[in-house]
Amino acid sequence: MLVFCESSTERFIDKVEKLCQRIFSEFRDDNLTKTMPGILLDGKGLALQIEADLAVRVTRIREAAGCAKPVLATILVGDDPASATYVKLKGDACRRVGMESRPIFLHQETTTEKLLEAIESLNADEHVHGILLQHPVPPQIDERQCFDHIAIEKDVDGVSSHGFGRMAMKESAYGSATPAGIMRLLGHYEIDLSGLHAVVVGRSPILGKPMAAMLLNADATVTVCHSRTVNLPTLVGLADIVVGAVGKPEFIKADWIKDGAVVVDAGYNPGGIGDIELEPLKERCRAYTPVPGGVGPMTIATLLTQTVEAAEKALR
Ligand code: NAP
Numbered sequence: 001m002l003v004f005c006e007s008s009t010e011r012f013i014d015k016v017e018k019l020c021q022r023i024f025s026e027f028r029d030d031n032l033t034k035t036m037p038g039i040l041l042d043g044k045g046l047a048l049q050i051e052a053d054l055a056v057r058v059t060r061i062r063e064a065a066g067c068a069k070p071v072l073a074t075i076l077v078g079d080d081p082a083s084a085t086y087v088k089l090k091g092d093a094c095r096r097v098g099m100e101s102r103p104i105f106l107h108q109e110t111t112t113e114k115l116l117e118a119i120e121s122l123n124a125d126e127h128v129h130g131i132l133l134q135h136p137v138p139p140q141i142d143e144r145q146c147f148d149h150i151a152i153e154k155d156v157d158g159v160s161s162h163g164f165g166r167m168a169m170k171e172s173a174y175g176s177a178t179p180a181g182i183m184r185l186l187g188h189y190e191i192d193l194s195g196l197h198a199v200v201v202g203r204s205p206i207l208g209k210p211m212a213a214m215l216l217n218a219d220a221t222v223t224v225c226h227s228r229t230v231n232l233p234t235l236v237g238l239a240d241i242v243v244g245a246v247g248k249p250e251f252i253k254a255d256w257i258k259d260g261a262v263v264v265d266a267g268y269n270p271g272g273i274g275d276i277e278l279e280p281l282k283e284r285c286r287a288y289t290p291v292p293g294g295v296g297p298m299t300i301a302t303l304l305t306q307t308v309e310a311a312e313k314a315l316r
Contacts, residue, residue: 038263038285041185047297050305051097057308058098061315069100070311072130072156072303073122077115077137078108082270087134093300099307102128112142116149123151129314130156130307135206144205153313156306159206168213174306179211181298182243182264182289183218189287191241191262194219199236201225201252201275202245207266211243232256244275254280263288266295 061070072094076087091101104118115137122128131154137143147159155163158176166173175183186193198220202208212224220241225232233256236242241262244252249269254277257263263285267275274291281288289295 037283038281039189039287041189041264041287041289041294043181043185043289043295043298044293046185046188047301050301051093054097054099054301054304054308057312061308061311062098064315065311068127069098070130070308071100071102071128072132072307073102073104073125073128074132074134075104075106075115075118075122076134077106077110077141080136083134083136087132090132090300090303093304094307097304097308099304108138110138110141112140112145115141115146119146119149123149123154126314128154129311130154130303132157132303133159135159147205154310156310157303158210158306164205164210164213167210168217170217174309175214175302176206176210177302177306178207178266178295178299179214180306181302182211182266182295183214184302185289185295185298186262186264191287193241196220196240196262197223197238198241198243199223199225199239200243200245201232201236202243202247202266204245207245208243211245211266215241215243242276246275248275249273250275250277252276254278257281257285259284260286262286264295265289265291267291268296 058070062068074087074090076083087103091103094101106115106118119131122131131150133146133150148161150160152160152162156174158167158174158180163173167175193215198215200208200212200222203224203226208224212222215222223235225235229235236252236256237258239261241264242257243264243266245266247267250273252275263276263278263281265274265276265278268291272292278288
């Protein structure tokens with residue numbers, strides 16, 4: 001028979017309590033300090049899946065349209081090698097899914113009027129379903145006027161003011177391809193944006209501004225930063241999700257970004273370097289887009305998706 005006196009029972013309970021506290025505190029510290037590695041948001045892999053789906057839709061369109069393929073017209077003005085590469089990548093992607101890419105090359109000295117004429121004739125061509133004007137155009141051209149001249153139903157790259165306004169108002173419109181691709185990637189990984197604080201660094205018409213509007217439409221609380229923003233590192237440090245859209249290699253430093261944030265790098269600089277210093281973040285962020293293989297392939301997949309949608313609508 002075991003006989004405990006009062007004091008030995010108290011000592012026993014005390015020891016058990018202390019042991020429990022130690023185990024609990026070690027468990028808690030372990031879980032607080034050892035963050036899981038961030039999820040890689042695999043844009044390349046998702047783009048391949050999207051292309052496979054699009055190939056099926058293109059086959060259906062061709063069956064319904066007497067073999068006619070969906071057509072994306074791409075306009076390249078001038079001889080910027082990076083732009084030429086982007087246009088080629090888009091043409092290659094069209095062919096992979098069975099679409100036709102119709103490239104139009106205009107010389108470096110092209111005027112706004114000449115470019116408007118080219119767009120006009122593509123607007124009027126019933127065989128063309130989507131029009132892509134590769135950004136940037138040479139400086140003598142009024143790019144905004146040319147973007148806004150693209151017929152809304154063929155603005156599959158989502159660059160027109162009309163399309164932007166409709167998207168921002170949550171009306172049906174083709175979104176700007178890069179931010180729309182980012183939203184699709186985040187959706188694929190079930191990242192719920194509602195209530196998150198999103199900080200977008202960059203406010204360009206084709207990337208930062210539509211990105212901010214799309215995040216807002218997804219119920220994020222959005223801060224948009226730009227070259228005149230004061231105290232950028234502090235603002236970035238408040239973000240649950242950061243979008244880098246600056247165009248400067250590794251401009252956004254890893255130590256500005258808090259643990260557990262979602263890191264989206266839309267930047268693509270020479271040498272395949274993004275706008276965010278990504279390497280130190282991989283082990284302590286919630287999720288991140290790699291460069292390359294993150295946002296870039298999603299941009300092209302979105303452009304193709306929106307062209308296929310335009311072709312399907314033209315058939316109805
Ligand atoms: P952009 O038109 O040059 O715009 C850059 C933005 O960054 C501007 O809003 C600018 O502010 C801001 N910025 C510049 N310096 C800054 C600073 N020191 N602090 C804070 N903000 C600053 O460039 P973009 O066309 O949006 O492209 C941005 C990046 O995305 C580039 O790397 C580009 O290659 C990449 N991109 C990738 C894809 C893709 O498919 N992966 C597609 C498009 C673009 P201000 O407005 O005040 O000048």
